Every structure is written in structure tokens, then in C-alpha cells.
Amino acid sequence: MAGIIPKTMEKVQHAVMGHKNDKVNDLKYETKEASSSDRLTTDYGVKQTNADNWLSVVNQDKTGPLLLEDPFGRERIHRFDHERIPERVVHARGSGAFGKFRVYESAEDVTFAPVLTDTSRETPVFVRFSTVLGSRGSADTVRDVRGFAVKFYTQEGNWDLVGNDIPVFFIQDAIKFPDVIHAGKPEPHNEVPQAQSAHNNFWDFQFNHTEATHMFMWTMSDRAIPRSYRMMQGFGVNTFTLINAQGERHFVKFIWTPELGVHSLVWDEALKLAGQDPDFHRKDLWEAIENGVYPKWKFGIQVIPEADENKFEFDILDATKIWPEDLVPIRYIGEMELNRNPDEFFPQTEQVAFCTSHVVPGIGFSDDPLLQGRNFSYFDTQLSRLGINWQELPINRPVCPVMNFNRDGAMRHTITRGTVNYWPNRFENTKPATVDEGGYVEYAEKLAGIKARTKSAKFREHFNQAQLFWNSMSQVEKNHIINAFAFELDHCEDPVVYTRMVKRLADIDLDLAKTIAEMVGGDVPTETAHPNHRKKAPGLSQTEYPGFTPTIKSRRIAIIVADGFDPAAYGAAYAAISAGLAIPLVIAPKRSKIVSAGNTTTVTPHHHLEGFRSTMVDAIFIPGGVESVRVLSTNGRALHWIKEAFGHLKTIGATGEAVDLVNKAIALPAVNVSAADEVTESYGVVTVRKPKVLSDVVKEIFKGGDGFMEKFFYNVASHRCWDRELDGLHSQV
Ligand code: HDE
Numbered sequence: 001m002a003g004i005i006p007k008t009m010e011k012v013q014h015a016v017m018g019h020k021n022d023k024v025n026d027l028k029y030e031t032k033e034a035s036s037s038d039r040l041t042t043d044y045g046v047k048q049t050n051a052d053n054w055l056s057v058v059n060q061d062k063t064g065p066l067l068l069e070d071p072f073g074r075e076r077i078h079r080f081d082h083e084r085i086p087e088r089v090v091h092a093r094g095s096g097a098f099g100k101f102r103v104y105e106s107a108e109d110v111t112f113a114p115v116l117t118d119t120s121r122e123t124p125v126f127v128r129f130s131t132v133l134g135s136r137g138s139a140d141t142v143r144d145v146r147g148f149a150v151k152f153y154t155q156e157g158n159w160d161l162v163g164n165d166i167p168v169f170f171i172q173d174a175i176k177f178p179d180v181i182h183a184g185k186p187e188p189h190n191e192v193p194q195a196q197s198a199h200n201n202f203w204d205f206q207f208n209h210t211e212a213t214h215m216f217m218w219t220m221s222d223r224a225i226p227r228s229y230r231m232m233q234g235f236g237v238n239t240f241t242l243i244n245a246q247g248e249r250h251f252v253k254f255i256w257t258p259e260l261g262v263h264s265l266v267w268d269e270a271l272k273l274a275g276q277d278p279d280f281h282r283k284d285l286w287e288a289i290e291n292g293v294y295p296k297w298k299f300g301i302q303v304i305p306e307a308d309e310n311k312f313e314f315d316i317l318d319a320t321k322i323w324p325e326d327l328v329p330i331r332y333i334g335e336m337e338l339n340r341n342p343d344e345f346f347p348q349t350e351q352v353a354f355c356t357s358h359v360v361p362g363i364g365f366s367d368d369p370l371l372q373g374r375n376f377s378y379f380d381t382q383l384s385r386l387g388i389n390w391q392e393l394p395i396n397r398p399v400c401p402v403m404n405f406n407r408d409g410a411m412r413h414t415i416t417r418g419t420v421n422y423w424p425n426r427f428e429n430t431k432p433a434t435v436d437e438g439g440y441v442e443y444a445e446k447l448a449g450i451k452a453r454t455k456s457a458k459f460r461e462h463f464n465q466a467q468l469f470w471n472s473m474s475q476v477e478k479n480h481i482i483n484a485f486a487f488e489l490d491h492c493e494d495p496v497v498y499t500r501m502v503k504r505l506a507d508i509d510l511d512l513a514k515t516i517a518e519m520v521g522g523d524v525p526t527e528t529a530h531p532n533h534r535k536k537a538p539g540l541s542q543t544e545y546p547g548f549t550p551t552i553k554s555r556r557i558a559i560i561v562a563d564g565f566d567p568a569a570y571g572a573a574y575a576a577i578s579a580g581l582a583i584p585l586v587i588a589p590k591r592s593k594i595v596s597a598g599n600t601t602t603v604t605p606h607h608h609l610e611g612f613r614s615t616m617v618d619a620i621f622i623p624g625g626v627e628s629v630r631v632l633s634t635n636g637r638a639l640h641w642i643k644e645a646f647g648h649l650k651t652i653g654a655t656g657e658a659v660d661l662v663n664k665a666i667a668l669p670a671v672n673v674s675a676a677d678e679v680t681e682s683y684g685v686v687t688v689r690k691p692k693v694l695s696d697v698v699k700e701i702f703k704g705g706d707g708f709m710e711k712f713f714y715n716v717a718s719h720r721c722w723d724r725e726l727d728g729l730h731s732q733v
Contacts, residue, residue, distance in 0.1 A: 022399040023124035023153045024098060024340065030394040031343055043079070048072050085350075086385050087136045090181055091147045093195075094130030095229075095282040096349040097289055099338035101125050101152060101299070107333050110250045110303055111242035113362025115154045116333065124153045126395060127338060128352055129229040129285070133184050134195025139274035140281035141265060142195040143224045143484065148234030148256065149354045150336070153399045156360040156438055161254055162378070166223055167235035169319045170212040172459055174373015180205060180212070198491035207500040211320050211459075213507065214466040220484040221469075222264035222477060222542060227719070228284045230295035230554070231263040238356070238371035239317050241364040241443065242303065249443050251304040251316055251366055253323055255330055256297040261548035263719045267483060269615045269648045276613050289341050293554040293581055299334035314465070315458035319370040321465055324537040352395045353382040361440045369455065387411055403430050463530045466508045471532065472540040476722045482512065486519040498522050508532070543722065550717035552582040555618040557716065560587050560638060561603065564627025567596035569655045570603070573621050576709045582716070587612055589635055597625045609637040614645040619716045624656020632661055639665045643733045649720035652685045653712040659687045666733050679708045683729060684721025686712045 040048045054073040057064035066073070088094075101115070101123045108117040115123050130147035131138065146165040151158055170180045182188075183205030184197055193199050197219065206212050218224070226232045234256030242250045265273070273280045288295055302323050304316055314321040342348035357365075357375035365371055382390045388409035390396060402414075405421050420429060433439035473481065485505070489498040499522040505513035506525040509532045517524040539545065557577050561570060577584040588594045588605040595602050606612075614620065620641065622632070632638040642665035645652055654662045659673050662685060674680035674687040681687075688708045715721065724730045 020122065021098070021100060021124045023126065026153075026397070026399050027343075027394050030347075042072060042075055088130075088385065089381060090132050091130040091149075092136045093134050093138050093140070094128045094147060094349065095285055095345075096126055096128035096342060096352060097285060097295075097338040098340040098342070099125050099127060099294070099336055101150075101334060101336045103299070103334035105331075105333040107242070107301060107331075108244065110244050110248075110252070110301075111362040112245045113154075113159075113242070113360055114156065115152055115159060115360065116242075116301075116362065121155075124399065125336060125338075126151045126153075126348070126352055127336075128349060128354070129232075129281070131195065133181075133197065138195035139278035141225065141270040141273040141278075143197060143219065143267075143270070143488075144195065145219060145224065146226060146229065146232055148232065150234075150256075151352065151354060151396075152360075154360050155400050157400060158358050158396075158398045159360045159363065160354040160356060160358045160378075161236055162354045162356050162374075163234045163236045163254065163256070165226065165232040165234060166215065166218045167233075167237060167253075167255075167322050168215050168218060168465075169237055169370060170206075170215045171209070171370065172211050172318055172320055172455065173369045174377065176209070177373065177377070180209070193491075196491070198488040200492045200494045200497045203489065203492050203497050203501050204494075207497070207504050210462040210504075210507075213462050213504065214320050214469065217466050217469045217481070217508065220481045220488070221473070222480050223262075224484075225265045225267060225270040226281070227263040227265050228260075228288075229281050230285065230288055231258050231260050233257050233262055234297065237319055238374070239319075239366040239368045240359070240371070241366050242301075243362055243364060243443055249306045249364070249445075251306070251309065253302040253328075255300040255302065256336065257300060257330075257332070257548075259296040259298070259548060260551065260553070261719070262542040262545050264542065266648050266720070267480065267487070272613070272615045277616055280616070285338075286341055287583070288554050289338060291554070291581075291583070294337045294339045296335060296337045298332045299336060300330040300332040302328045302330055304328060313458070314461070315456050317366055317368040318459050319368055320462070322537075322540075324468070325539040326537055330539070347393070348395045351386060351390075351393050353378075353386055353390050353393075355379050355382070361438060364443050389413065405430070463507045464533065467530075467532050468535055468537050469540055470509050470512065471534055472536040472538075474541050474543045474722075476543055476725060477541060478512075479725070482515055482519075485512075485516045489516065489520040492520075495521070506530075550714075552577075552580045552713050552716045555582045555716055556585055556616065557582050558585050558587045558612075558614070558617040558620040558641075560609075560620060560622045560632065560641065561594055561605070561625075562589055562628040562631035562635075562638075563595050564597045564631070565594070565625035566623045566628070566656050567598070567601035569623035569625075570596065571601065573623060573653075573709070576713075577621075580713060585612070585617060587641075589631065589638070597627065609635065609641060614641045614650070615648070617645075617650070618719075619651035619653070619712075620645050621653040621712065622655075622658035622661060624654075624658045626657055629657040629661050632658075633664055642666065646685070646724070646733050647730050649684065649722065649724050649730055651712060651715035651718075651721065653708070654685075654687050655708065656689065659689055662687060668729055668732055670727065670729055679711055681711045681715070683724045683727075684715045684718075686715060 040051050042048060054066045055070035056066045103116055103119055106117040106119055114121060128149045131142060131144040133144050134142060148165055149162045151160050183201045186192055186194055187199060187201050206216050236254035240252050242252045309316060355378040356371060389411050392413045405423055407421050435441055489501055492498045498520050502513055502517045502522040503525060505516055506528040507530040510528050513525045559573060574584045586603055586605040587607050587609055589609055591605050591608045593602050593604055642652060642662060646666055652662060663673050671685055672680055672682040674689045677690045679688045686708060
């Protein structure tokens with residue numbers, strides 16, 4: 001990653017080392033540093049004198065045959081041949097980080113788990129974000145669900161909360177997981193397409209499987225193309241339970257809400273980034289942590305007392321249903337911060353292994369049939385990926401003592417002294433804990449029933465919440481969902497697939513179905529068996545999601561210059577962007593030195609216009625300068641940068657002569673640019689003719705003035721200019 005980003009702030013690498021973090025301390029002893037005083041050895045410790053030549057028979061300076069006896073040569077190749085382990089069958093592509101979790105409000109009324117009640121406690125965590133469908137080498141920005149898996153290293157053992165960025169799932173019963181995944185993964189005959197749901201099999205399954213209807217509305221929404229892992233919500237999806245000191249049980253859903261707000265890419269940008277920068281999200285997370293702009297999430301719970309289990313029109317154990325926030329409010333009780341990047345990808349991010357069945361005292365399962373199946377699956381999958389001793393791996397082992405009579409198995413590391421390896425034993429060594437000692441006790445749930453392959457009647461209703469989701473979207477989000485369906489179904493060549501899917505959409509909203517039928521072909525439906533109930537719920541729309549303070553923190557802002565740029569405007573903007581903890585990236589026609597007008601300032605750009613693309617930044621700023629603007633106006637790529645950023649609804653700022661450059665690139669009468677000295681803001685394009693105005697206002701910026709930079713930053717913090725899209729301007733340049 002080095003060289004891609006400037007370090008705008010003092011590097012706060014691994015700052016958490018200074019804090020008390022039991023997991024980081026635990027891992028210290030496993031971590032080696034390579035240094036120049038080290039000497040190359042084999043794995044069995046013998047120093048090597050030559051690491052470049054396989055031992056061979058040399059005859060009068062001629063290269064001879066290699067000798068199989070060379071242990072150095074063979075070890076290198078054997079080790080290399082076995083470097084790969086099976087990638088995860090789902091969620092293969094991901095990236096992770098260390099951090100800490102703390103509750104600021106005790107949830108002791110509903111649980112006795114110290115991780116959720118002890119406000120003085122800091123629990124170390126490791127979090128892995130992922131896509132679901134793609135292979136390990138696939139692109140980050142594809143349309144897909146994102147995994148959000150958190151391992152809490154608590155003093156009572158590991159708690160794995162293995163969630164997604166979408167609160168519901170495609171299926172209600174684990175037995176169907178292989179089917180939904182097979183249908184989404186590349187098709188079996190030709191292994192096409194990679195990391196895409198836009199194909200016949202995926203949509204064939206969605207039609208044939210009505211319980212997926214709610215979930216596919218979410219995956220067609222902007223939630224499936226996040227701007228950053230740092231700007232996604234996380235949901236435990238399944239219903240868990242909490243048990244308090246009085247022995248009372250509550251049903252619970254877990255929610256993470258990001259401090260930076262919930263934001264997405266636009267689809268065209270996501271498509272381009274998949275080729276231009278397939279590691280976009282991975283780099284973004286790394287970069288934010290290295291820059292000390294630590295991602296944070298609030299941790300919330302939705303709680304339903306046991307007695308109210310059947311009070312809702314949906315079954316609260318059905319993972320295809322949300323608990324609408326107006327019925328069951330989210331209670332935010334804690335916060336998570338990610339503040340340390342892994343030291344090495346493979347032993348940490350790749351080998352981290354999560355298990356939904358790993359909960360700690362005070363937290364339990366419910367009878368959610370999806371969760372019950374997951375509890376079986378995760379342990380099983382770790383056996384095939386990592387082997388039976390997977391929990392001994394440094395990243396997976398708990399920070400509290402582990403003591404039992406599990407023994408042996410491939411790659412066993414722990415060496416336990418003593419003469420017995422069973423319980424009960426004559427020494428009473430390692431005996432079960434009492435409740436007072438913190439032993440886990442299952443809740444004494446009363447169970448009665450007959451054996452059958454069926455579920456409660458409420459599980460059979462599949463459209464209400466799909467409608468609720470659609471109705472709750474803002475107009476912009478509805479447009480994006482329409483475009484997503486139009487794209488996906490256009491990639492289904494089989495008319496049976498897209499024709500049936502259009503019919504299915506009529507079960508959600510007739511107008512939606514009609515619009516998609518027009519776009520992709522198929523019969524235009526005229527009636528529906530499931531008219532839209534028109535109800536809405538809070539918290540579903542991300543453009544209308546409350547509760548975060550708009551900020552430019554960690555946003556990438558390109559400053560485009562060429563020789564002869566205005567040094568005052570450049571310097572003021574660079575300083576203001578850095579001060580706001582955003583990342584200024586200087587982009588020019590070349591990466592060698594660029595000199596300002598009057599030769600007063602020389603800058604070395606971070607990238608050139610061809611190497612970097614507008615898709616990789618959140619906003620662009622162009623300072624004036626007669627010569628700089630003349631050069632940029634004749635550079636097709638520079639004009640394309642501005643047009644593309646405009647098309648992707650990004651904030652564009654320009655001062656002095658650069659106002660004309662923006663005008664040339666965009667050339668839309670509806671977009672006003674500054675004609676005189678005053679700062680003008682129109683459709684997220686912020687301009688001012690007189691650079692002096694800019695510098696004055698920059699001085700004012702932290703006083704809350706109403707000048708150029710403030711308007712520019714306000715727009716950047718608003719993420720995108722939706723009005724540009726609503727008025728159809730984005731597609732006209
Ligand atoms: Fe998973 N899932 N899943 N899943 N899942 C896996 O476990 C499975 C489901 C989720 O970063 C696998 O270690 C079944 C829902 C995440 O390492 C596997 C069912 C949710 C990750 C598995 C589900 C998830 C996984 C593959 C249906 C959201 C990545 C590798 C009953 C709450 C964790 C692995 C990481 C990974 C099985 C459904 C989230 C095969 C059987 C619902 C974030 O065990």
C-alpha cells in the first residue's frame with residue numbers, strides 16, 4: 001500500500017500497542033520481525049550459505065543436473081507447493097483488523113454477560129469484512145452482501161458474532177444454504193460469472209424460492225455496493241437470546257451502526273472500480289487505520305421479552321424478517337473501534353475462523369432454524385479449512401485460560417503435562433466449573449412437540465417486508481433498485497428467468513414490475529395477487545438514515561494541477577483538507593515535479609491522471625492558474641475526470657481560471673458557476689472566480705464562515721449530490 005496515499009496525519013501505526021489489549025499482547029510472542037542481522041535458515045534451523053542455486057553437479061563451469069539430495073532446494077519447493085489452503089466456501093474474499101469494544105451502558109437488565117454489562121472493560125476484537133460469492137482473488141466492489149464477522153476475545157471465552165451488512169437472509173432453514181450458494185456462485189458448466197448475481201441460475205432460484213424475496217430487494221439496493229467497509233451497518237441477522245441474573249430470557253438482535261454514516265458507491269463507479277482498483281475496500285480500511293482515522297461503530301440491541309415472542313405478525317425467529325425499529329427500537333449500548341492492521345494477512349485474516357455457536361455465559365441461541373444450522377456448519381467448515389486444532393492458531397485462541405482433555409489431532413501445538421487425559425480422574429484435575437465460577441449453563445427452555453419437517457405458519461408469508469422495504473426507500477434509492485434489476489435481469493439470457501422474475505416483482509409493487517418489464521422484456525403485468533400495503537418503517541433507507549454527524553474525515557479529495565497552478569488556492573485547499581482529516585491527493589498529467597505560477601511552489605503529485613481515476617476519490621478540487629488550466633483544458637483525461645466525477649454525483653470545487661475548465665467539461669446550463677467574485681454552489685459544484693476569496697475564507701473556515709471551503713466540505717460530507725441524479729443531469733455529460 002505504501003506510496004498510494006500520503007500520510008496526512010502523524011502515523012499512528014499500531015497505537016493500540018500502548019493500550020491494554022489482551023489479544024495484541026497475546027500475539028506479541030508469535031510475531032517475528034525480519035531484520036538485516038538475521039541469517040537465512042531452513043525450517044529446521046540450519047543456516048544457508050546460498051539461497052539462489054539448487055545444489056547441482058558442475059563440470060568445468062558448465063551447469064549440470066540438479067541433485068535431489070539438496071534439502072534446501074526441496075524445502076523451498078515443498079513449502080511453496082503447499083502454501084494454499086482451501087479458501088472459504090463462501091465469504092472467501094475479505095480483509096480484517098484488530099480493535100476494541102466497550103459498553104457504555106450496562107445491559108444488565110437483560111444479560112449477565114460481562115462483555116455487555118461491565119462498562120469498565122475493554123474487550124479486544126478482530127473483525128473480518130468480506131464479500132460472499134467471489135473467490136479470494138475477486139474484486140471488492142461487486143454487487144453482493146458484505147460479511148461483518150466480529151470475534152470478541154472476552155475474559156469468559158471467545159464470542160463470535162458472525163453478521164452481514166444486510167439484516168435478513170435468503171433462506172429460513174439451513175438445509176437450503178448449499179442451494180442458494182450454488183445458484184449464486186459461477187454456473188457449473190463453464191464457471192461463469194465470477195462474483196456476480198447477474199446470471200440465470202441466481203434469478204431462477206430467487207423466483208422458485210419465494211422466501212428470498214425480501215432479501216433480494218436488499219441486495220438490489222445500494223447496501224450491496226458500499227462505499228467502504230467503514231460505512232456499512234452490521235447485523236447479527238439471526239435471533240439470539242440474552243439471559244439476566246434473575247434467569248429471565250429475552251430474544252435479541254445485534255446491530256452495528258457506523259459513525260461515518262451508511263454510504264454507497266454508485267453502480268457505474270462500482271463496475272469501473274472492479275477493474276481499476278479491485279482492492280478498493282481492502283485499501284480503504286487499511287489506509288484509514290494507518291492514518292489514525294479509526295473506524296467506529298455503535299453497538300445496538302433490539303430486545304423482545306420471552307413472553308412477547310408471539311405478539312408480532314411475523315415470527316421473530318425467521319431470519320428473512322427484520323424487527324422494524326418502530327416496533328422494537330434499537331438500544332445503543334456500546335462502541336467498537338478498529339485501530340490496528342494485521343501484521344500478516346495469511347496467519348491472521350485468512351486463518352481467522354468464526355463460529356456462530358461460540359457464545360459466552362449470558363448469551364444463548366434461539367430456535368431460529370437458520371441459526372441452528374449455522375451452529376453446525378461453521379465448526380465443520382473450519383475442520384476442512386484448517387484442521388481439528390484450528391482453535392489453537394494464534395488468531396483464534398482465547399485470551400482466557402483453555403484447559404480440557406481434548407488431545408492430539410493434526411498439528412497439535414499445546415503440550416499439557418500430567419498423567420491423565422480424561423475426566424473424571426483421581427486427582428480431580430481440571431474439573432467442570434460451577435455456575436458461580438462462571439460455567440456456561442443452557443437456559444432451561446421447555447420443549448414439546450412432534451418430529452416434523454415444517455415451520456410455524458408465519459414463516460410462510462414472504463412479501464410483506466419486501467414491500468415494507470421498497471416503500472421505505474427514498475426516490476433516489478428506488479431509482480437505484482430499478483437500475484439494479486434492469487442490469488441483473490439483462491444478464492439473464494433465458495426468457496423463462498426474466499419473465500418469471502418480472503411476475504415476482506408484481507408481488508412487491510406493480511409499478512416496479514411494469515418498469516422492469518419494459519426494461520428487460522417479459523410480459524408487462526397488469527394485476528397482482530399481493531397489492532402493495534404502502535406501509536413504511538424507519539431505519540431502512542440509508543439516504544434518510546439519522547444519527548450520524550456529516551464529516552469529511554477520511555474522504556479522498558483529488559487536487560488536480562498542472563504546471564502553472566495557483567499556489568495560494570492550492571496551498572489553502574491542501575491545508576484545509578488535511579486539517580479536516582480528509583486525504584488530499586495531488587493529481588497531475590505526470591508524476592514528476594509540477595511547478596506553480598511564479599515558481600513559488602513545487603509539488604510532487606501522488607499520481608498522474610492516467611494512473612489514478614476519478615472513481616478512486618470522493619471529490620475533486622481544481623485550483624486556478626492560467627497555464628495550468630490551459631494545459632488541463634486540452635487534456636482529454638483531465639476533462640474526463642471532471643465529467644466522470646460529475647456523473648458519479650461527486651463534489652467538484654474550482655477556483656479562478658479553473659471555473660472555466662469545469663464549465664468546459666460539464667457545459668450544462670442548469671449548473672451555475674461563479675460568474676463574479678462570490679462563491680457559487682450549484683448541484684454540488686462549488687466555484688469562485690477570485691482566488692483571494694478562497695484564501696480569505698479558508699482562514700475563516702474553522703470559525704464557521706459561509707465561504708468556498710465550507711460549502712465544498714458541506715457537499716463532500718453529504719456524500720453525493722442526489723439532486724444531480726434526480727434532475728437527470730448526471731447522465732448528460
Ligand atoms: Fe455463513 N458461512 N452461513 N452466513 N458466513 C460461512 O464459514 C453458513 C449466513 C457469514 O469472515 C462459512 O468460516 C450456513 C448468514 C460470514 O470468516 C460457512 C448458513 C450470515 C462469514 C458458512 C449461513 C452469514 C460466513 C464459510 C445458512 C449473516 C465469513 C467459511 C444456515 C448473519 C466469516 C466459514 C469470516 C462464512 C455457513 C448463513 C455470515 C460454510 C450453513 C445468515 C460473515 O460455515
